[in-house]
Amino acid sequence: MSNKVIPLLDLKAQFKNIKDELTQVVTEVLESGNYIMGPYVSAFEKSVAEYCGVKHAVGVANGTDALLLTLDALGINKGDEIITTPFTFFATAEVISQVGATPVFVDIEPDTYNIDVSKVEAAITDKTKAIIPVHIFGQPVDMDELMLLAAKHNLFIIEDACQAIGSEYKNFKIGSLGHAGAFSFFPTKNLGGYGDGGMIVTNDDVLAEKLRILRVHGSNPKYYHKLIGYNSRLDALQAAMLNVKLKYIDSWNNSRIEKAEYYNEKLKQLPIKLPCVKPDRKAVYHLYIIETDYRDELLEYLQKNGVSSGIYYPVPLHRQTVYFDLNYDVGSLPYSEKASNGTLALPLYPELSIEDQDYVINTVTNFFYEKVM
Structure with missing residues (x-):
């Protein structure tokens, strides 16, 4: 039995390296009185959009909601089928079920552990509405082939990039290649917050606007409800701290x-x-x-x-x-x-x-x- 202990991940070590910067922005947020949404969230959204090379980034409460709200905004519902991988965290399939659709699982490549794109077309039916590729462990999926399939069969591609911020496919940032990309800022992620947080990125103006409405109870403006939405907002404290960490x-x-x-x-x-x-x-x-x-x-x-x-x-x-x-x-x-x-x-x-x-x-x-x- 060894006295040595090496953790799988050391979040304390990372915090110590940027403690002063984090303490400064936390103090700024607390003194501002803006704790929900507001300028700190907007600033972080702008930073993520620029980093990923997309037009829009929409902050939400967590990575699961990033996927869930995207499915809802795209009109996925009961009777639809969504193709995805079975080798991933449960949330990827869970959100499909939550909107009333059915997950259709396609096996993975044995080398990358990503969905085997060569097997996807055989799983497409007249009920298929979207594919959710997961860039598992930060390994990019074969996106060119998937996008060709999507165009051929009129399907949406929602990238589950929750483990993959900063990864690239042919010099394009993961998350920017599909119709939308979902990120998680769970503390253990490569870009992790100090609590839950998530983000949706997209180049689709209409989708982005619908997502912004859905995350605040379907309202626009406040108290005027166009949709049945969610309470899924990224906290200002998380956004401010994540914006510090993004540059690293x-x-x-x-x-x-x-x-x-x-x-x-x-x-x-x-x-x-x-x-x-x-x-x-x-x-x-x-x-x-x-x-x-x-x-x-x-x-x-x-x-x-x-x-x-x-x-x-x-x-x-x-x-x-x-x-x-x-x-x-x-x-x-x-x-x-x-x-x-x-x-x-x-x-x-x-x-x-x-x-x-x-x-x-x-x-x-x-x-x-x-x-x-």
């Missing part, structure tokens, strides 16, 4: 990439599957994911030796109890099931020291030499 996101992401490449180099001789990034893409490694047939044993070994790790995700969505009525049998989406049984996240964050990363690498290596090789 590229350097933080680049640090993640450097550390991921170091892992790749040091772990490549072991019998594990390492992350795959396709050409013309920039992955931002929200998580550093490896895959092994000895996942559970490795997890236990890492814990005993002070290395935190995590399983994302232990049950694919098509095998969740709530979706049993969709009749996806065991083995129906084999790559998603294999990923859920074999993947593991290793510690990765910008402030991870080379000494701690070497300790993680040595611990993983020792496991395989002791237990397997």
Whole structure:
């Protein structure tokens, strides 16, 4: 049993590095009296729109709402089908069900863990209205192929970019390629707040205006309600702090990439599957994911030796109890099931020291030499 403890993510270390800037803007917000919506939210929306290269950014309460309000604004409802991946956080499918539509799951690529675009067209029916690709772990999906499918079949593409801010596909920022993109600012994300927060980005003027109405109970102006909406506003405090952090996101992401490449180099001789990034893409490694047939044993070994790790995700969505009525049998989406049984996240964050990363690498290596090789 080791006395050393290496977290999967160290949010305290990041906070210490920008504490003075955060304290300053928090004080400004508190002194302003503008706590809901207002100039701090508008300023952050403008920053995100410019960063992503889009016309509009609409702040909402969280990443789940970013997806939910977008589906609602696009008119998705009962009887519609939405194609997505089963290897993702539950919210991606949950919002489809919440608007009354049905999720249709397509299996993933075994190398990137993203939805296998080559299998999407076979899942399209006359009820299909949209596709939600998830840029899982910050790895960009094959967007050109998806957009061609969308044009051919008159479908919406809603990018679930909740794990992927700053990632790029052929030099375009993820989130800017579909009809809309959804971001999460949950504290553990690459651009994380100090509570919940979310954002929708789009180039569609009409969609953006409808989203702005939906997030404030369907009202415009206040107390005059055009739609049944939501209470889904981004707090001024979160927006102000996130605006401080946004200017660091590229350097933080680049640090993640450097550390991921170091892992790749040091772990490549072991019998594990390492992350795959396709050409013309920039992955931002929200998580550093490896895959092994000895996942559970490795997890236990890492814990005993002070290395935190995590399983994302232990049950694919098509095998969740709530979706049993969709009749996806065991083995129906084999790559998603294999990923859920074999993947593991290793510690990765910008402030991870080379000494701690070497300790993680040595611990993983020792496991395989002791237990397997």
